[in-house]
Amino acid sequence: MQERKSIYETAMERGISRRNFLKMCTALTATMGLSYTQTNQVVQAMETKPRVPVIWLQFQDCTGCSESFIRSTHPKTESVLLDMVSLEYSEVLSAASGHQVEAARKAVMENYPGEYILCVEGSIPGEDYFCTVGGQSARDALIETASGALAVITYGSCSSWGGIAAAYPNPTNAVAVTDIIKDKPVILVPGCPPIAEVMTGVIAHFLTFGAIPELDHFGRPKAFYRHRIHDKCNRRAYFDAGLFAESFDDEGAKQGYCLYKVGCKGPTTYNSCAEMRWNGGVSYPIQSGNPCIGCSEKNFWDNGPFFERLAEIPGGQTTFNPEKFGVYAAGVTAAGVAIHAAATAVKKKMDDKQ
Numbered sequence: 001m002q003e004r005k006s007i008y009e010t011a012m013e014r015g016i017s018r019r020n021f022l023k024m025c026t027a028l029t030a031t032m033g034l035s036y037t038q039t040n041q042v043v044q045a046m047e048t049k050p051r052v053p054v055i056w057l058q059f060q061d062c063t064g065c066s067e068s069f070i071r072s073t074h075p076k077t078e079s080v081l082l083d084m085v086s087l088e089y090s091e092v093l094s095a096a097s098g099h100q101v102e103a104a105r106k107a108v109m110e111n112y113p114g115e116y117i118l119c120v121e122g123s124i125p126g127e128d129y130f131c132t133v134g135g136q137s138a139r140d141a142l143i144e145t146a147s148g149a150l151a152v153i154t155y156g157s158c159s160s161w162g163g164i165a166a167a168y169p170n171p172t173n174a175v176a177v178t179d180i181i182k183d184k185p186v187i188l189v190p191g192c193p194p195i196a197e198v199m200t201g202v203i204a205h206f207l208t209f210g211a212i213p214e215l216d217h218f219g220r221p222k223a224f225y226r227h228r229i230h231d232k233c234n235r236r237a238y239f240d241a242g243l244f245a246e247s248f249d250d251e252g253a254k255q256g257y258c259l260y261k262v263g264c265k266g267p268t269t270y271n272s273c274a275e276m277r278w279n280g281g282v283s284y285p286i287q288s289g290n291p292c293i294g295c296s297e298k299n300f301w302d303n304g305p306f307f308e309r310l311a312e313i314p315g316g317q318t319t320f321n322p323e324k325f326g327v328y329a330a331g332v333t334a335a336g337v338a339i340h341a342a343a344t345a346v347k348k349k350m351d352d353k354q
Contacts, residue, residue, distance in 0.1 A: 004050035004051055004086075005050060005051070006046070006047060006048055006049060006050055006051075007046045007047070007049060007050070007051055007083055007084055007207065008021060008046055008047040008048075010051055010083050011024075011046075011079075011083045014083065016083070021046070022043065024046075024079050024083070025039060025042045025043045025046055026039055026042075027074040028042050028046075028201075028204045028208070029042045030074070031074060031197050031200065031201040031204060032201050032204055032205055032208070032213075032223060033201075033223040033224070041208065042204075042208050045207055045208040045209070046084075046207065046208075049207055049210070051083070051084060051085055051086045052084075052085050052086065052115070052116065052117055052150075052203070052206060052207060053085070053086045053088050053108050053112045053115065053116040053117070054085045054086065054087050054088060054089075054116065054117050054118075054119060054203075055088055055089045055105055055108055055109075055116055055117075055118050055119070055145055055149075056087065056089060056090040056091075056092075056093075056119040056120075056121065057089075057091075057118065057119070057120050057121070057122075057133075057141060057142065057145060058090075058091045058092070058120075058121045058122050058133075059120070059121070059122035059123060059124050059125070059131050059133075059138040059142070059158075059159070060122045060123045060124070060125055060130070060131055060138070060158060060163075060165040060172065060174055061121045061122025061123070061156065061158050061159075061163075063092055063121075064156065064192065064193040065121045065155040065156040065193040065194060065199070066090070066092045066093070066121060067193065068193035068194060068195070068196045068199065069155070069196055069199050069200070070093070070196075071196045071279065072196035072197055072199070072200045073196070073197070073279075073280035073281075074197060074280070077196075077200075080200050080203065081093070084203065084204065084207055085117075085203060085207075088104050088105065088107075088108045088116075089101060089104055089105040089108065091133075098134075099134075102134045105145065109144075109145065109147075109148050112148075113148040114148060114149075114150055115150055116148070116149055116150060117149065117150055117151055117152075117153060117203065117206065118145055118146055118149040118151070118152045118153070119152075119153045119154075119155055120142065120152060120153070120154050120155065120159040120177050121155045121156055121158070121159055122138075122156070122158045122159055122163075122165075123158040123159060123162050123163050123165045123166055123172075123174035123175060123176065124138045124139055124142055124159075124174065124175055124176075124177065124179075124180060125138060125139075125165075125172040125173060125174050126172065126173025126174070126175065127172065127173060128140075130172045131172075139180060142177065142180060142181065143180065143181070146181050146184055149184055150206075151184060151185045151186070151187060151206070151212055152177060152181055152184050152185070152186045152187070153186075153187045153189060153202055153203070154176070154177045154178075154186060154187070154188050154189060154190075155189050155193075155194060155199055156189070156190065156191060156192060156193050156194060157190045157191060157192045157295055157296060157300060158174075158192075159176060159177050160176055160177070160178075160188040160189065160190040161176050161190060161297075161298045161299060161300075162174050162175055162176045162179075162299070163192065163301070164192075164301050166299075166301075167299075167301035167302050168302055178219070185212050186219060187202055187212055187213070187215065187219065187220075187221060188215075188218060188219040188220045189202055189220070189221070189224075190220065190295075190296040190297070190298075191271060191295055191296040192295035192296070192300070194296070195224075195271075195272055195273065195276055195277075195278060196278075197276055198221075198224045198272055198276065201221075201223065201224065202221055202224075205221070205223075216270075218298070220270070224271070224272045224276075225270045225271060225272070225296070226270070227270065227272075227274075227275070228266065228267060228268065228269060228270055229266035229267075229269050229270075229271055229273050229274045229286070229292055230266040230267040230268075230269075231274075232274035232275050233266055233274050233286055234274065234286070234287055235256060235257065235258045235259065235286060236258075238256070238257045238258040239258040239260060243255075243257045243258060244257055244258045244259075244260055244261040245257045245258065245259055245261065245262055246261055246262075247262065248262060248289075253289065259286060259289075259290075259291040259292075260291075260309055260310075261309045262291050262307055262309065263291045263293075263306055263307035263308050263309050264286065264291030264292050264309075265291070265292045265293060265294035265297075265303075265310070266286060266291075266292040267310070268294060268297065268310070269292050269294040269295075269296060269297050270296065270297070271296045273285070273286070273292070274286070274287075291306075291307065293306050
């Protein structure tokens with residue numbers, strides 16, 4: 001075992017001030033969905049715990065997850081890569097290539113057994129010849145690297161569910177990581193791609209608590225996948241009022257009405273898009289006028305077609321039709337107005353008598 005410096009020591013060596021270090025810890029606390037009162041716990045972890053070695057494998061993917069990861073703003077990507085973790089292997093971000101970078105992966109496996117985190121991007125093909133890295137098949141590379149990992153994180157819907165490569169008719173017989181790795185804790189971080197801060201937040205949880213975060217029944221971290229996008233959507237008030245865009249260029253779309261009728265899958269998609277948003281919290285697809293396509297849900301590519309509305313929306317213990325609900329909401333509103341008007345008239349009459 002090689003002795004490693006703490007995250008704080010590494011940050012100080014890079015010339016980061018104590019003030020900025022505390023800012024980073026505060027941002028991490030918020031990103032993980034923790035209370036502000038737990039900031040000291042995060043600070044203590046960063047001051048005492050060493051950087052975690054990370055191996056990032058890529059198989060049948062588009063590199064979108066790596067592209068998303070390097071756009072993290074709180075914390076910034078350089079803070080994650082240079083202070084929090086030690087990214088030892090990445091086909092996209094490694095300076096070395098060929099035999100040198102493959103030797104770096106082997107060195108981590110030998111020097112830090114049971115201590116490194118394995119991140120996987122992309123699905124794994126059923127036949128070896130569809131994807132090889134350094135002469136080794138994707139399946140063999142995954143099994144070999146996962147054998148000594150502390151835990152496995154699947155970044156993106158391809159490694160989490162099989163993704164686009166596994167969509168019908170699935171010519172490569174692509175499968176998810178969990179179809180192969182059964183003896184290690186696997187944290188699913190689906191999305192096409194996942195939100196950058198969700199990706200960094202999962203790693204930050206490891207660094208802070210030394211354990212995997214609380215997961216839902218699918219294996220996704222509850223801190224980021226506990227709510228439907230519909231529950232936090234900025235257009236939810238229009239849905240409740242029965243106001244829907246009927247097409248992408250009608251007046252309802254221009255007014256920012258609910259996009260359910262043009263195929264939004266926000267009511268059945270669990271993700272943090274409406275809470276954390278993208279590009280440093282600037283926006284997310286629904287806010288920008290595009291309906292959610294449910295990219296973080298299992299088999300989303302085959303759960304289509306896109307831009308065609310669902311028949312019903314699951315809501316608590318029941319399901320309901322949005323058109324009927326809109327009529328009902330309008331009826332209730334009209335009845336409420338009528339009752340209010342009648343009550344006002346009666347009160348005025350009584351005041352006049354008095």
